Amino acid sequence: MSDQLSTEVEKILPEDIINALQSGYHVFRGEQEHFEDMVKHSSSLLRKISQRFTPVQIIVGIAVLASVAVIAVSKTAEAMQDNDNE
Structure with a gap:
């Protein structure tokens, strides 16, 4: 039974992560035509x-990613304001 279960678990490939991040970046930049790709890649990931992970591990991982995203957006906004003030 455990052999059958392990074959049903899909591997998380680097391409899965890259595709989700790239499409998310395009949507962040305002390229709304990539929104469907972002949803598709993110849901697959x-x-x-x-x-692979327990619900607690998933929640902690999402919280860490959200924190990193908030910091990245904050730094980007600061850099844009600094460029506007020059």
Whole structure:
């Protein structure tokens, strides 16, 4: 039974992460035509992650990613304001 379960768990490939990040970056830049790609890649990645990790690990991971995203957006906004003030 455990052999069957392990074959059903899909591997998280680097391409999965890269595709989700790239499409998210394009949407962040305002390229709304990439929104469907972002949803597709992110949901695929989330499905694979949910097969591998416990709910607590997923929540902690999402919290860490959200924190990093907030910091990145904050730094980007500061840099844009500094460029506007020059």
